[in-house]
Amino acid sequence: xxxxxxxxxxxxxxxxxxxxxxxxxxxxxxxxxxxxxxxxxxxxxxxxxxxxxxxxxxxxxxxxxxxxxxxxxxxxxxxxxxxxxxxxxxxxxxxxxxxxxxxxxxxxxxxxxxxxxxxxxxxxxxxxxxxxxxxxxxxxxxxxxxxxxxxxxxxxxxxxxxxxxxxxxxxxxxxxxxxxxxxxxxxxxxxxxxxxxxxxxxxxxxxxxxxxxxxxxxxxxxxxxxxxxxxxxxxxxxxxxxxxxxxxxxxxxxxxxxxxxxxxxxxxxxxxxxxxxxxxxxxxxxxxxxxxxxxxxxxxxxxxxxxxxxxxxxxxxxxxxxxxxxxxxxxxxxxxxxxxxxxxxxxxxxxxxxxxxxxxxxxxxxxxxxxxxxx
Numbered sequence: 001x002x003x004x005x006x007x008x009x010x011x012x013x014x015x016x017x018x019x020x021x022x023x024x025x026x027x028x029x030x031x032x033x034x035x036x037x038x039x040x041x042x043x044x045x046x047x048x049x050x051x052x053x054x055x056x057x058x059x060x061x062x063x064x065x066x067x068x069x070x071x072x073x074x075x076x077x078x079x080x081x082x083x084x085x086x087x088x089x090x091x092x093x094x095x096x097x098x099x100x101x102x103x104x105x106x107x108x109x110x111x112x113x114x115x116x117x118x119x120x121x122x123x124x125x126x127x128x129x130x131x132x133x134x135x136x137x138x139x140x141x142x143x144x145x146x147x148x149x150x151x152x153x154x155x156x157x158x159x160x161x162x163x164x165x166x167x168x169x170x171x172x173x174x175x176x177x178x179x180x181x182x183x184x185x186x187x188x189x190x191x192x193x194x195x196x197x198x199x200x201x202x203x204x205x206x207x208x209x210x211x212x213x214x215x216x217x218x219x220x221x222x223x224x225x226x227x228x229x230x231x232x233x234x235x236x237x238x239x240x241x242x243x244x245x246x247x248x249x250x251x252x253x254x255x256x257x258x259x260x261x262x263x264x265x266x267x268x269x270x271x272x273x274x275x276x277x278x279x280x281x282x283x284x285x286x287x288x289x290x291x292x293x294x295x296x297x298x299x300x301x302x303x304x305x306x307x308x309x310x311x312x313x314x315x316x317x318x319x320x321x322x323x324x325x326x327x328x329x330x331x332x333x334x335x336x337x338x339x340x341x342x343x344x345x346x347x348x349x350x351x352x353x354x355x356x357x358x359x360x361x362x363x364x365x366x367x368x369x370x371x372x373x374x375x
Contacts, residue, residue, distance in 0.1 A: 020328045022097030028064065028320065028327065030123075031072035031094060032102040033086035033111070038077050039202070039228030043254035043305050044103050047126065048073050050289070050309025051101060057292050058317055065325045069317070071100065076107065080174075083107035084114070091120050097327075098123050101312055105129040106174035115139055119329055123319075124312040126252070128274075129178040133357050139329075141319075141336055142358040143312050143349060147250065150272040151182035153362045154223055154248050155190045157270075163220045167196040167245070169210065169234055170225030176202070179225030179250060195219055202230055211237035219245045227252040232261035239265060246270065251362075255304050259371040269367045274359065275311055276346045277375045278302050283345035285311060304373065315349055315358075318342055 022029035035044045052071060059068040072094060076082035083104060090096045091114065098121035102108060105127040115122050122140040125132070128147035132140070158166055168183055170176035180197065187194055196217035200210050211234070214222060222238070222245045224231055231253045238245070251274045258266045276283045281290065289310045293300050320327065322335035337353045349358040365373035 020097070021095040023067070023327050026063075026067055027070050028067045029070045029072070029094065029096045030098050030100040030316075031074070031090040031096040032100045033076045033083040033090070033107065034073045034101070034126075035078045035103045036073065036075035039230055040078055040103070041075075041228075043228060043252075043257060044126070046254070046256070046303050046305035047101055047103075047309035047312070050303070050306035050311075051313040052309075053289070053292055053296060053306070054310050054313035054317070056296075064317060064320045065327070067327075069320075072096070076104075078104060078107075080104070080106050080110050084110050087111040088114060091115070091118055097121070097329075098332075100124060100316065101126060101309065103127070104175060105132070105178045108132055109174075112137065112140070121329055121332060123316055127175075127178075128182075128250075128252075130182065131178070136354065136356060138333060138356075141351065141356045143315055144251070144308070145274040145359050145362050146357065147179055147182040148185065149360050149362045150250050150274065151179070151186040151223075152189065153364060154250075154270075154272055155183065155186040155192050157364055158221055158248070159190045159192050163246075164192070165195050165218060165220045166192055167198060167214060167217050167219035167222045168194050168225060169198045169200075169214065169222050171202040171205075171230050172199040173202055175227075176225045183223055183225065200230070200234070202226075205230060205233065207233050207237035208240075210234055211241050211243075214238050214245070215241040215243035218243065221246040221248060223248045224253065225250070227254065228257060229261060232258055235262060235265065235269075248272075251275075251308075255367070255371075255373060258367065266367045266371055267369055270364055271367070271373065273304070273363050273365050273373065273375070274361055275304065275308050276361075277363075277365065277373065278304060278307055279372070279375075280346075283347070285314060285344035285347060288314075311344065311347060314344065315342060 055069045074086040103126040108125045124143040170180045248270045323331040336351045365375045368374045
């Protein structure tokens with residue numbers, strides 16, 4: 001009996017140690033597999049830059065309960081297999097406390113079994129897929145609003161403005177299909193049927209053919225289920241046809257990429273936004289981001305994607321603070337689930353033992369003549 005008790009105690013101690021890896025008296029190690037190359041690379045790099053801007057400020061002020069946040073990112077090039085390999089390295093070799101701000105819907109789904117088995121937290125994945133939100137995962141905490149919130153807001157706006165001929169363009173992969181599924185649900189709920197569903201293979205995209213199919217459908221508006229240069233390449237191709245629909249996109253479409261690639265043709269594009277406007281400096285978290293960005297580099301240009309990373313980091317640090325000095329996986333989960341609403345001005349995230357879905361904040365904004373988003 002004594003041997004059994006000692007063995008049980010050893011196993012319990014081993015499990016506790018595994019759950020709390022990445023936490024030392026001076027450091028909290030976090031990391032994530034992200035899309036740092038390819039069409040989405042520049043945008044994802046901005047998420048990381050925004051996160052590091054906040055982490056650096058926190059570390060300069062003494063860290064979280066005396067521990068500095070150490071953040072590592074590994075490039076997966078939007079490849080699911082590489083994302084799994086990267087995440088395994090981060091967990092098993094680098095010993096991170098949590099996986100933070102990883103990108104991709106299929107990528108997130110693929111790493112979840114590994115994280116659940118190792119009792120590793122996943123915070124702020126860059127995906128809004130409903131499939132990852134419908135069932136509570138005690139180790140996963142979302143920050144951004146879901147794609148369902150965005151899709152419903154876009155389709156509702158089109159219905160309210162009397163636009164009836166709506167097409168959908170999407171990239172034929174798990175990310176694009178997730179957006180398409182949300183749009184179909186919103187279409188049914190708002191009673192706005194789509195006149196066409198146009199797709200491209202993101203690895204061998206024929207934008208000319210997609211544009212021709214779009215022109216044939218004669219839509220008044222096209223909702224784009226994509227991001228990065230796939231988003232802008234499709235619009236360029238459509239503008240070469242007689243068809244001149246309005247273009248609507250999800251928040252994952254980067255304004256910086258849109259302005260760089262489309263220039264004057266970016267005017268009039270409508271994007272769902274899941275963060276407050278950078279123009280609204282009365283929102284405390286906006287003012288804080290702009291202040292720290294100016295202090296870091298007076299010539300730096302504010303970025304919506306960078307700001308999103310900043311908000312993710314700020315919310316994470318709030319959770320780490322609430323978890324207390326004796327930081328463990330369990331103490332973090334308990335702190336977040338008892339948080340209720342965490343508000344940074346207009347941006348509010350909600351957590352409870354029943355839901356880890358975070359924010360539902362969605363607004364629509366239009367690109368103006370200056371290439372800025374006007375809400």
